[in-house]
Amino acid sequence: MEKISVIIPISERHDDVGEMYEEYKNALSSTKVPFEMIYIVDGEFDFAYQKLKSMKERGENLKIIKHSRFFGESAAIMNGFKASTGDAIMTLPAYRQVEATEIRKLLENLDACDMVVARRWPRSDSWLNRLQTKVFHLIVRSLTGEGSSDIGCGVRIFKRAVLNEVSLYGDLYRFLPVLSSQQGFRVKEIDLQQSSKERHVRTYSFGIYIRRLIDLLTVFFLTKFSRKPLRFFGLTGTSVLLVGMAISGYLVFMRLFLSGSLSDRPLFLIGILFIVLGIQIFAIGLIGEIMIFTHAREIKEYTIEEIIN
Secondary structure, eight states, X not given: OOOEEEEEEESSOOSOHHHHHHHHHHHHHTTTOOEEEEEXXXXXXXXXXXXXXXXXXXXXXXXXXXXXXXXXXXXXXXXXXXXXXXXEEEEOOXXXXXXXXXXXXXXXXXXXXXXXXXXXXXXXXXXXXXXXXXXXXXXXXXXXXXXXXXXXOOOEEEEHHHHHHSOOOTTGXXXXXXXXXXXXXXXXXXXXXXXXXXXXXXXXXXXXXXXXXXXXXXXXXXXHTSSOHHHHHHHHHHHHHHHHHHHHHHHHHHHHHSXXXXXXXXXXXXXXXXXXXXXXHHXXXXXXXXXXXXXXXXXXXXXXXXXXX
16 A cells, blocks of 8 residues: 545534544554545634644644535545545544544455445444434445445545546445445445544434435435436336226226216326326336437446456
8 A cells, every 4th residue: 555545524523633633643653554634624614724724834744625615524525535646545534433543454454355444333322323323224224235334434445446436426425335335346344443432412403314315315226226227217107107007997997887987086087197107207217218328338337356468
């Protein structure tokens, strides 16, 4: 390993910047691998920015990127990726999640895979945090088939090839292990000791849960149907169409053979609506397939690990 780029976003919250920097620097120095530390600071965290700036002026080897206003953790992470120059990239939170001395284990395990993600273990959170985590990861495994156990942990390291091959936008960086695994990269999860100072109870607003669910559905579609949209929309559209045809067919049979009336049967309109909706959903999938076919030469569905001539 020639060089590691360490990306630390200061966006949602952070612990003491100076203390965290020293802990991370000492842990990384123990690996004997050259590294660069890149801090991305959102606009509203001016105090943290000024402290980092004074550390830089004292001679500390770090790079600082400051946003003009609050853009969120996703934008900070993505800008950190663009500024990185190492052949391996590590992301670390600006607050304590794992013991800093455990970070070296990420690098030790990277030789045998393409990405190493941390799981805080043993967990010592409140019962509410543990319940939230179990429910969320149960949904993740159900939709994606991946077994990640701590997606909320921001301690990760991966080779640059992962970043070059996996397309990221919005908040999808949270699901980078899932997307990388689907792309064919080898992802390994290891247990790192949870920081003894991470004891707060995390409670999120209803809007946060909705956004996370939408992001998860996006990952589900991208990993399962992005190159075969007709399988998703075709199955859904056909199911809706068959329900509509069954309802309408039953009511037409009642009218023709049992002298039933359709004028006072709102269910008939619902059946017609289902038929039209099913055709539209199927058509969306067909249009998607046409677009995929048109750009088929530009789409890469595989990742090459090695070529030997």
